[in-house]
Amino acid sequence: xxxxxxxxxxxxxxxxxxxxxxxxxxxxxxxxxxxxxxxxxxxxxxxxxxxxxxxxxxxxxxxxxxxxxxxxxxxxxxxxxxxxxxxxxxxxxxxxxxxxxxxxxxxxxxxxxxxxxxxxxxxxxxxxxxxxxxxxxxxxxxxxxxxxxxxxxxxxxxxxxxxxxxxxxxxxxxxxxxxxxxxxxxxxxxxxxxxxxxxxxxxxxxxxxxxxxxxxxxxxxxxxxxxxxxxxxxxxxxxxxxxxxxxxxxxxxxxxxxxxxxxxxxxxxxxxxxxxxxxxxxxxxxxxxxxxxxxxxxxxxxxxxxxxxxxxxxxxxxxxxxxxxxxxxxxxxxxxxxxxxxxxxxxxxxxxxxxxxxxxxxxxxxxxxxxxxxxxxxxxxxxxxxxxxxxxxxxxxxxxxxxxxx
Numbered sequence: 001x002x003x004x005x006x007x008x009x010x011x012x013x014x015x016x017x018x019x020x021x022x023x024x025x026x027x028x029x030x031x032x033x034x035x036x037x038x039x040x041x042x043x044x045x046x047x048x049x050x051x052x053x054x055x056x057x058x059x060x061x062x063x064x065x066x067x068x069x070x071x072x073x074x075x076x077x078x079x080x081x082x083x084x085x086x087x088x089x090x091x092x093x094x095x096x097x098x099x100x101x102x103x104x105x106x107x108x109x110x111x112x113x114x115x116x117x118x119x120x121x122x123x124x125x126x127x128x129x130x131x132x133x134x135x136x137x138x139x140x141x142x143x144x145x146x147x148x149x150x151x152x153x154x155x156x157x158x159x160x161x162x163x164x165x166x167x168x169x170x171x172x173x174x175x176x177x178x179x180x181x182x183x184x185x186x187x188x189x190x191x192x193x194x195x196x197x198x199x200x201x202x203x204x205x206x207x208x209x210x211x212x213x214x215x216x217x218x219x220x221x222x223x224x225x226x227x228x229x230x231x232x233x234x235x236x237x238x239x240x241x242x243x244x245x246x247x248x249x250x251x252x253x254x255x256x257x258x259x260x261x262x263x264x265x266x267x268x269x270x271x272x273x274x275x276x277x278x279x280x281x282x283x284x285x286x287x288x289x290x291x292x293x294x295x296x297x298x299x300x301x302x303x304x305x306x307x308x309x310x311x312x313x314x315x316x317x318x319x320x321x322x323x324x325x326x327x328x329x330x331x332x333x334x335x336x337x338x339x340x341x342x343x344x345x346x347x348x349x350x351x352x353x354x355x356x357x358x359x360x361x362x363x364x365x366x367x368x369x370x371x372x373x374x375x376x377x378x379x380x381x382x383x384x385x386x387x388x389x390x391x392x393x394x395x396x397x398x399x400x401x402x403x404x405x406x
Contacts, residue, residue, distance in 0.1 A: 004027045005026050006026075006030060008031075009033075009034035011031070013045075017044055017055065018044075018050060018080050018084060019393065020392050024391045032327065035324065036328060041055070041308035042057065051084060051317065053080075053298075053317035053318065054318040055319050055321060056308065059326075059330065059346070060328075062320040062321065062325040066348070067354075069353065069355075071302050072300065072301055073099055074299060075088075075099055076091065076300040077097065077298060078096055078097050079296070080393050082097075083298045083300065084317070090243075093235050094236075094243050095358075107358065110218065110240070114362065121160075122161050125156070126156070126365060127372075129152070129156050133149045133153060134370075134373040134377050143403070145260050146257040150256035151253055153252070153366060154248060154250075155172065161244075161362070162218050162245065163206075163217025163219055171202075172245060175195045200239075207237045208223075208234070211223040219237075222237045244359070248363075251363065252293075252367070253397070254291070255291040255293045257397055258293070258397050262287070264382065264383055273340060280372070282341055283340040285342070285345040285347060286338065286345060287340075288367070289332070289349060290326075291349075291396070293395055293397055295393070296323075297320050298317060301316045302314060322348055326347045326348065326349065381403055383402065383404075385402030386402070387401050
């Protein structure tokens with residue numbers, strides 16, 4: 001079974017939530033429970049040269065801040081890595097860190113590429129890819145599910161959407177892994193910087209090609225669209241391609257491996273799924289709640305505002321911890337039970353409000369395809385080694401999940 005230390009609430013003051021080691025090496029379940037009950041908006045003190053920040057852990061507080069883009073902004077960064085450095089260079093350009101009218105304009109363009117009708121061919125390919133990868137690992141009797149299956153399904157899917165040639169996909173997989181997470185604690189800042197620049201450089205080349213010869217893919221949609229009679233700048237096109245590849249690959253990849261681990265740890269739910277006792281739509285939502293691959297997002301207060309009984313000052317950083325909110329006892333009956341038949345699931349794994357995840361439909365389709373494939377092709381699934389957790393303060397999941405399948 002996974003070996004992470006169960007952190008105690010008394011240790012909360014010594015935990016640095018900005019440090020990837022904290023999340024890779026500790027199970028924070030009891031810390032989050034204590035915060036929700038006693039300090040739902042908790043002040044995280046400064047560490048070194050980095051500023052302090054607020055930690056929102058209750059579902060209602062997290063959702064209210066997500067929804068409120070008048071008093072809280074994404075334009076100074078939306079994750080700890082940029083918020084603590086004083087801002088995000090893509091603010092006002094990348095949709096994820098842009099608010100107001102420009103956010104709405106870019107989102108409107110991308111919705112054309114992410115509508116269920118536009119995605120029909122992508123989803124069809126996704127289902128075939130998933131079946132093929134599962135058949136291969138089942139035929140082999142097992143393997144590393146994270147590396148051999150989960151790493152390839154979402155990457156193939158988002159690359160289909162973006163029109164990325166097959167020959168380039170292995171490089172993109174390595175870059176996306178390095179850009180947001182690491183397999184060990186010693187990845188350097190230079191490695192992360194290089195990976196992010198490799199992704200940006202790749203999409204600049206691709207976007208210039210698509211601007212000359214547009215197709216129907218999402219890169220072409222961005223490169224050829226007009227707003228108020230003017231095309232998006234190349235910086236806007238490339239930055240949003242970067243956002244799409246990272247968001248579309250990493251979170252789905254991690255949720256898939258975590259879903260398989262959840263089945264191993266909860267054999268009653270695996271049995272219920274195999275017997276056909278659970279609706280696919282309910283199962284997908286519970287997996288999203290249970291795995292919560294994006295642990296947090298962040299905002300900066302634009303004015304003084306009270307949340308959860310605490311006064312947040314203008315300019316303060318506020319982090320919104322989805323993995324805590326998705327276990328909130330006030331919202332989810334028996335929240336620490338993995339229950340595929342849970343209905344009315346109000347998880348916020350895709351965020352909430354104006355920045356609700358554009359790829360939610362596709363993310364759900366990926367998990368549904370995995371579940372369908374597991375039900376039809378797999379009888380038993382067991383651990384065959386120790387899972388290895390990624391090192392990230394943003395994402396949660398495993399870089400390795402050795403399993404035996406039959």
